[in-house]
Amino acid sequence: MxxxxxxxxxxxxxxxxxxxxxxxxxxxxxxxxxxxxxxxxxxxxxxxxxxxxxxxxxxxxxxxxxxxxxxxxxxxxxxxxxxxxxxxxxxxxxxxxxxxxxxxxxxxxxxxxxxxxxxxxxxxxxxxxxxxxxxxxxxxxVRKPPEGDALRVGDGSVDEVEADVVLTLGTDCAVGKRTTTFELYKAAREARLNAGWVATGQTGLMVGAHDGVVIDRVPADFTAGVVEDLVKSVAEDHDFVFVEGQASLTHRAYSGVTLSILHGAWPDAVVLADEPERTQRTHFKQFLVEGVESEADLIEELSEAEVAAISTWGDPEVERERHGLPAVNVYEAGGPADLLSAVRETLEAAAPSSTTGGSQ
Missing domain, CATH: 3.40.50.720 (NAD(P)-binding Rossmann-like Domain)
Incomplete structure (x- = not known):
């Protein structure tokens, strides 16, 4: 939509x-x-x-x-x-x-x-x-899911996308994945890059994603395929595609949709959103938050993407030292531009000949 x-x-x-x-x-x-x-x-x-x-x-x-x-x-x-x-x-x-x-x-x-x-x-x-x-x-x-021919299993066709694909994942729910995705997209547009973005939740659709679906309403077998189609659709007209993730890979309640988005988007780089003071999961106090290292290890094990940076609610300097990754608070002045710079450095390191897109 x-x-x-x-x-x-x-x-x-x-x-x-x-x-x-x-x-x-x-x-x-x-x-x-x-x-x-x-x-x-x-x-x-x-x-x-x-x-x-x-x-x-x-x-x-x-x-x-x-x-x-x-x-x-x-x-x-x-x-x-x-x-x-x-x-x-x-x-x-x-x-x-x-x-x-x-x-x-x-x-x-x-x-x-x-x-x-x-x-x-x-x-x-x-x-x-x-x-x-x-x-x-x-x-x-906006929550109504696609039907019929719009549903398919993932087939890896997203590998043919020429745009750079950047996915925002998180260490828990409600840690700023949608906000981070939008701020990255906005920073890219302000830098005069040809960028678009994909929403996987209702807020993103209402904010104005270039394509999207409320992913938790899609039958499980078809989630990766739907995300593939969204990324391919936006990539037709853009050099950069920013994708909103959901939940986290270490979340026992919602990890299935997180993995489907990761595999469907098959990103070139991942930004990891984190609230460093949170120890228990939102609405699931019986589950502990596993943290940045566990989440990043799983992302890189289950995909070919590199975690490029952390989008943190905390002090970026503290989080950089703690995790050894670029860390940025997108609510601070200049934060989105700094986060975009960290992402582009990762993309360029993975594909030195590409500076505007097409790392896949």
Missing amino acids: NLRESFDVPAPAIVLAEGEFGKTGGKTSNGVVMHSEVFDTRAVVDSTTAGESSADVLRRPDAPEIPIVESVTDALETAPEAEVLVIGVAPAGGELPEAWISGIEDAVRAGCDVVSGLHTFLGDEEHWTELAADHDARLFD
């Missing part, structure tokens, strides 16, 4: 982040507000933070100043020019909360398209499809 193709970007949008704006559960809303190249957020709906500063809620001084309001009705009054309602929270259980229904209906009646990250697909329900048709609105269910 490439949402860029469906909108006159950046499309003015309302982001529904009820109860979760600025929190981990609102990471899709947070990412859309901070980074989206598809949607220009004009109002955020979250009754728990209404009236506060978006920079304060996101704890990011560089966050855009966007009104936070109580309801979708208030958002439509604040931003009557909005063309899209982005549902940026996936509630526990994945169902559409009853309290949200009337607000989403109001947005559709106002002619807004709806981009949904819910596990429930609005486009499969007659109520929503009829309402959208009556008001010339469109429904986008």
